[in-house]
Amino acid sequence: MKLTPLILALAVVFGLAEAKADRLVIKGSDTLGAKLVPQLAEHFKAEHPGTTFDIAAEGSTTGIAAIIDGTAEIGMASRRAKSSEVGAAAAKGRNMKPTIVAYDGIAVIVNSGNPVKSLTKKQVEQVFTGDVADWSAVGGSGGTISIYTRNTSSGTYSEFKELAMKKRDYGKTSQKMAGNEQIAAEVGKNKNGVGYVGMAYTKASGVRVVSIDGATPSVKSVQDHSYPYWRPTFYYTNGEPAGLAKQFLDYTTGSAGQKIVAQVGFVPIK
Amino acid sequence: MSMFAQDAGALLDLLVKKKLITDQEAEEVRAELTKQVSETSGGKWKLSTPITEVELYGDIRLRYQYNGGQTTDNSPLGAHVNGIAGHDDSQERERERYRLRLGVRGTLADDWFFGIRFETNASSRSTNVTFGDEASGGPFAKNSDTVNVGQAYLGYKGFKDITLTGGRMPNPMVSTLMVWDPDINPEGLAEQWKHTFNFEFGGGSTASTEAYSKESGKGFVAPSASESFKLKLDLFVNFGQFVYDDSNPENPLGPRATTTGQVGRVRGNQLIPNTDAFLLAWQVGGKLTFPNNIFLQIAPTIYNYTGNGDSFNIHYQGGDPNVTNAVSLAQNQTGINSLLIFDLPWEIGWKIGELPMHAFGDFAVNLDGDDRARAAGHPGFGDERYAYQAGLGVGQLKQKHDWQVDVWYQHTEQYALDPNLVDDDIFDGRQNMHGVAVKAGYALSDAVIFSVTWNYAWRINDNLGTGGTPIAIGINPLDQYQWFVADLNIKF
Numbered sequence: 001m002k003l004t005p006l007i008l009a010l011a012v013v014f015g016l017a018e019a020k021a022d023r024l025v026i027k028g029s030d031t032l033g034a035k036l037v038p039q040l041a042e043h044f045k046a047e048h049p050g051t052t053f054d055i056a057a058e059g060s061t062t063g064i065a066a067i068i069d070g071t072a073e074i075g076m077a078s079r080r081a082k083s084s085e086v087g088a089a090a091a092k093g094r095n096m097k098p099t100i101v102a103y104d105g106i107a108v109i110v111n112s113g114n115p116v117k118s119l120t121k122k123q124v125e126q127v128f129t130g131d132v133a134d135w136s137a138v139g140g141s142g143g144t145i146s147i148y149t150r151n152t153s154s155g156t157y158s159e160f161k162e163l164a165m166k167k168r169d170y171g172k173t174s175q176k177m178a179g180n181e182q183i184a185a186e187v188g189k190n191k192n193g194v195g196y197v198g199m200a201y202t203k204a205s206g207v208r209v210v211s212i213d214g215a216t217p218s219v220k221s222v223q224d225h226s227y228p229y230w231r232p233t234f235y236y237t238n239g240e241p242a243g244l245a246k247q248f249l250d251y252t253t254g255s256a257g258q259k260i261v262a263q264v265g266f267v268p269i270k
Numbered sequence: 271m272s273m274f275a276q277d278a279g280a281l282l283d284l285l286v287k288k289k290l291i292t293d294q295e296a297e298e299v300r301a302e303l304t305k306q307v308s309e310t311s312g313g314k315w316k317l318s319t320p321i322t323e324v325e326l327y328g329d330i331r332l333r334y335q336y337n338g339g340q341t342t343d344n345s346p347l348g349a350h351v352n353g354i355a356g357h358d359d360s361q362e363r364e365r366e367r368y369r370l371r372l373g374v375r376g377t378l379a380d381d382w383f384f385g386i387r388f389e390t391n392a393s394s395r396s397t398n399v400t401f402g403d404e405a406s407g408g409p410f411a412k413n414s415d416t417v418n419v420g421q422a423y424l425g426y427k428g429f430k431d432i433t434l435t436g437g438r439m440p441n442p443m444v445s446t447l448m449v450w451d452p453d454i455n456p457e458g459l460a461e462q463w464k465h466t467f468n469f470e471f472g473g474g475s476t477a478s479t480e481a482y483s484k485e486s487g488k489g490f491v492a493p494s495a496s497e498s499f500k501l502k503l504d505l506f507v508n509f510g511q512f513v514y515d516d517s518n519p520e521n522p523l524g525p526r527a528t529t530t531g532q533v534g535r536v537r538g539n540q541l542i543p544n545t546d547a548f549l550l551a552w553q554v555g556g557k558l559t560f561p562n563n564i565f566l567q568i569a570p571t572i573y574n575y576t577g578n579g580d581s582f583n584i585h586y587q588g589g590d591p592n593v594t595n596a597v598s599l600a601q602n603q604t605g606i607n608s609l610l611i612f613d614l615p616w617e618i619g620w621k622i623g624e625l626p627m628h629a630f631g632d633f634a635v636n637l638d639g640d641d642r643a644r645a646a647g648h649p650g651f652g653d654e655r656y657a658y659q660a661g662l663g664v665g666q667l668k669q670k671h672d673w674q675v676d677v678w679y680q681h682t683e684q685y686a687l688d689p690n691l692v693d694d695d696i697f698d699g700r701q702n703m704h705g706v707a708v709k710a711g712y713a714l715s716d717a718v719i720f721s722v723t724w725n726y727a728w729r730i731n732d733n734l735g736t737g738g739t740p741i742a743i744g745i746n747p748l749d750q751y752q753w754f755v756a757d758l759n760i761k762f
Contacts, residue, residue, distance in 0.1 A: 080300070084316055087308030096305070098297045167319055168379055225287070232293055269293070 027056045028063015028076030030179045060155025073245040075236035079155035095239040103267035105217025106229040109207040118211040130171020147174035148195035200265030222267040324376035329761040336754040338362040339743035345591035355595040355745045369397040381428035389420035433462040444569035446632040447693040448659045458512035469501040502559040510551035515579025547579030573611040585645040589735020589746035598746040603739040608642035631660035642685040657686040672713040689738045700738040703727045727751045
């Protein structure tokens with residue numbers, strides 16, 4: 001009589017463990033999680049029937065926090081973990097291990113009707129910090145500049161500040177968008193709009209990529225790091241990945257995964 | 271460790287650029303370094319993004335202090351009794367004290383800056399805490415060991431040569447102990463401009479040649495022709511608008527309040543002003559530096575006051591030798607009526623061999639001295655309006671084994687200066703006193719200085735009191751005064 005509940009409990013525990021083994025929880029970067037990782041997951045599932053994915057793309061900060069909290073096996077990030085995050089992980093006995101899964105170029109985009117085709121790095125800083133407020137100050141035909149940025153939990157938000165703005169704050173009039181697609185859509189509708197998106201989102205209608213100091217984001221310029229706003233994107237794991245997380249990471253960095261990386265618009269690591 | 275991580279980051283970028291390691295290998299090393307840094311004490315400090323530079327600084331001082339003062343054989347009126355000074359009386363105090371000042375100052379993005387400093391002692395003119403001075407609470411009680419905000423200011427340096435500061439700030443004026451106690455941090459606004467002009471006369475030398483020797487490191491070979499004569503002129507302008515006394519509320523309910531009754535020789539009630547009192551400071555100065563570290567600096571200044579506030583509105587009297595000590599002390603010692611002060615601090619520096627020397631001094635006159643004397647009930651003493659100081663210093667205290675000795679004479683007449691601002695160490699913060707002071711210091715290390723300071727002072731005019739506050743010796747008029755301190759000061 002007394003053994004029955006115990007057996008049932010063990011069955012439930014092992015049953016859940018078995019179910020969890022085929023389910024991979026991935027959280028983090030919208031840049032990676034909106035297009036690339038879902039497509040990788042679909043292809044991976046085709047090769048590994050029975051595998052399920054739980055993907056939440058709400059910003060790099062949430063992905064890194066998920067590794068610290070242990071609520072995801074993979075944390076997607078379009079920026080490096082901060083020392084405070086690494087310290088928080090260490091305090092919990094976790095080890096933030098980054099694996100580069102793709103490169104990206106952060107493209108500065110303007111409305112396709114805007115005559116500005118190139119900017120210097122200094123001008124980009126001036127535009128996004130609000131030091132200049134009118135397009136005429138940077139070679140445009142006039143009109144108040146409308147700045148579109150990502151929200152503060154986005155890795156791209158902080159990465160762009162570091163890469164392009166000397167860590168200064170965005171201009172007071174800047175508007176925060178949920179993701180790359182929203183920024184591209186707004187800039188496409190607003191002739192005075194300016195924003196930044198990952199390379200995978202530069203094909204949106206109504207926008208044009210601006211060259212920076214003569215360089216435009218491309219596979220070559222990002223791989224050889226000649227484009228100033230290039231960046232690696234990461235999967236973060238708690239130490240060396242194992243099990244399904246390792247299989248998916250290996251798949252992502254393998255030839256099949258990197259082919260998808262290129263197809264989606266990112267830059268392969270090799 | 272943090273610096274090591276940053277340097278290693280640059281090194282990793284270089285190794286990647288030279289294709290000696292891959293991006294992935296660089297990231298793994300970077301992550302490990304970040305983890306190591308995060309586990310150090312330095313790595314656990316987090317600074318907000320707008321901070322571009324921050325400095326933690328301060329000092330701790332241990333002090334032995336002696337104060338002694340005496341009356342004359344005929345004033346104040348009355349024989350001394352227990353606890354109250356009379357003629358032929360004296361008071362002495364010996365105290366062991368400490369002070370702590372701990373500050374943070376830094377720069378922010380876009381040319382802003384800030385500073386905060388915490389200090390022991392709630393007094394504006396002292397940061398000392400006396401060991402064992404608690405009236406209650408038993409041995410080593412902490413009643414007097416409070417920490418207060420000594421400085422809290424922000425500023426902007428975005429305009430060429432100009433510094434704008436607001437808050438409770440370090441004194442922006444060039445001054446001396448005679449006029450401004452260095453413990454006082456004024457509250458309000460300050461605007462400063464400083465520009466350096468460089469002049470070069472004669473010479474016609476060839477360009478210097480860069481050279482290197484193993485012993486001396488990188489250096490320059492002297493020009494072959496005769497050297498030119500170089501002058502540097504620093505011109506500066508310092509303006510201050512300091513909130514001296516806030517009247518609150520400016521528009522009180524009901525009729526205007528008055529002070530109650532007669533105070534000293536001021537007859538009749540006085541309306542309490544309902545406007546704030548401001549101290550306005552106007553300084554234009556210059557420092558001319560000749561070759562061989564010879565310099566001359568002057569900083570002529572005007573100080574004037576607006577309004578009377580609600581605490582400093584009673585006319586200054588400053589004590590009286592013709593009344594008892596208790597009555598003399600009860601007279602107003604803080605009033606800022608009729609003060610329009612011209613001040614001229616100066617300093618000349620030179621070297622004899624490698625020994626730095628400097629002469630320094632100050633001259634001040636209260637241009638409204640007549641009115642101040644009249645309001646104090648002594649209309650015949652309007653000429654007691656001058657203050658001056660002159661001294662000589664030898665040596666400097668910049669690094670270990672340095673020493674410095676300063677000797678000076680100081681003379682402050684009864685109606686010359688603002689009694690609330692003068693240094694309360696020298697002459698016990700009194701006016702109508704003159705005397706000599708000696709300060710000698712030795713640097714035990716770059717950050718530790720031992721110094722002793724002694725001064726002796728006498729009353730100038732026997733017909734007047736010796737006004738001032740706060741005071742260590744409860745005697746007015748104070749006929750003679752002596753002060754000695756031995757300090758061990760650690761700066762960090």
